[in-house]
Amino acid sequence: MNLSAITTWVNDRAGLEPLRALAHKKTVPLHRHSVWYYFGGMTLFLFAIQVGTGILLLLYYRPSAENAFESVQFIMTEVRFGWLVRSIHSWSANLMIATMFVHMFSAYLMKAYRPPRELTWVSGTLLLFIVLGFGFSGYLLPWNKLAFFATKVGTDIAGVVPGIGTFLLRFLRGGDEVTGATLTRFYGFHVAVLPALVTAILFVHLYFVQQRGMSVPPSLAGKPLQTMKFVPNFFLRDLMGWLLALGALAALAALFPWELGEKADAFASAPAGIKPEWFFVFMFQTLKYLPAKIGAVDGEVLGILAFGGGGLFWLLVPFLDRQSAQGKSSRWFTLIGILILLYIVGMTIVGYAE
Amino acid sequence: MENTNTPVTTRRKFINYCLGTSLGATLVATFYPIFKFLVPPPITESTEASVVAAKVSELKPNSGKIFKFGSKPGILVKTPSGEIRAFSATCTHLDCTVQYKEEAQHIWCACHNGRYDLMGKNVAGPPPRPLEQYTVNVRGDEIIVSKG
């Protein structure tokens, strides 16, 4: 049997014609901002790497306060290519978050959340929250000092939320303190709950993208634009990007293997230079600057409410930006987006410069 | 038009009501235990009233030491003038464990640069409250710390 006979045979049983038609119908508009269309796919590729390397790590990782640190040490020193797999998992996690941020801010600034793509945006924001959850829960898994205190601070912040704080804190920690029980929970979130959620929402996100096609920024909407077929032209370009990313990952992992640090100890002082992962640094830095009391309220409570409000704003942007919904330019939302971006970048730089 | 209150529609209503309530009850019976399962059971705190935190001889003036007070860390401080004090080592800001800074002669939290003086009072940075102070008794060479 030759290839086309096999394809026909499978097709007669699986009925893949609609899928193929769909893939061939998809086109990508060409204009001066088209380069941003690559970042969603890049994030998807890096996520696939996370799933692959994550499953490999599962084979040796042991989720308990007694064993976690030693098992990661074992992966790094004894398991053949263990250092590579772990370093790629860590580097790819960070690159993935970076490409996700680029993808998200470019979608924001090109107002890709305009009708009829509100739900694409909402599902994307949910993916953002879940991916940050991946980062936060994964950080604790090696059970080292930095991660231990970062988790203490992070979960204590959840505890400050008015009303449900105590519940949230105990739910996240699996008790009142950060202990082995917390590690077990975070492990469960990291390798089961979040992957299941992300798979479901990712599917929805991609479905919406496919249904509505690529959005064109308001300044170009309505103008005649050239397009490129997604299969094979754009997809091949995607693949080139992925190949580059894979090369970058391998180089980063080989030149800068991920560090492990010192094992966590509940009876040691927090070490100097303690920091969360870089994508939380802007919030961390803000908390440093807030005074103990603002009026009658603890400074951190206000800070947390402000970030919570910010997250809610981000989720609801498509419904708040009435201007661009009506096809008008909405300078205010562009300005807000740029200010948020500057704030995040600025605070992150300050956090590292100290 | 037919009267809508025929026996058929009331019977339909009745059946819908039964199905609806059973569905509701099934959902509650399924999710209530799951929800409760997620919340960790309270662990009875070891109510140790006092501990031997350190030996007098191991603590130099102008130094500090973390000790275990039940399941929580405490900090012993020997001031430059030789007085021994004990506090909870849990920062009142966001739960990090504080340390004694010898050069600056104060208690310091590395997480957000919080500072406490040698009486445990929050003097700089984000901590909103002083550290809880414990009672210190010296018996022979033993430093005994107790609550209250």
Ligand code: HEM
């Ligand atoms: C199905 C998907 C995934 C599985 C099964 C998985 C599994 C694991 C395991 C077993 C570890 C512990 C070993 C170690 O610490 O090196 C780990 C660590 C980690 N994971 Fe994942 N992971 C997945 C996806 C992700 C994603 C999507 C992200 C980020 C966006 C992520 C970020 C991290 C981070 C930051 C660490 C800590 C790395 C370190 O310091 O070692 N993971 N993961």
Ligand code: FES
């Ligand atoms: S936790 Fe101590 S200063 Fe923030």
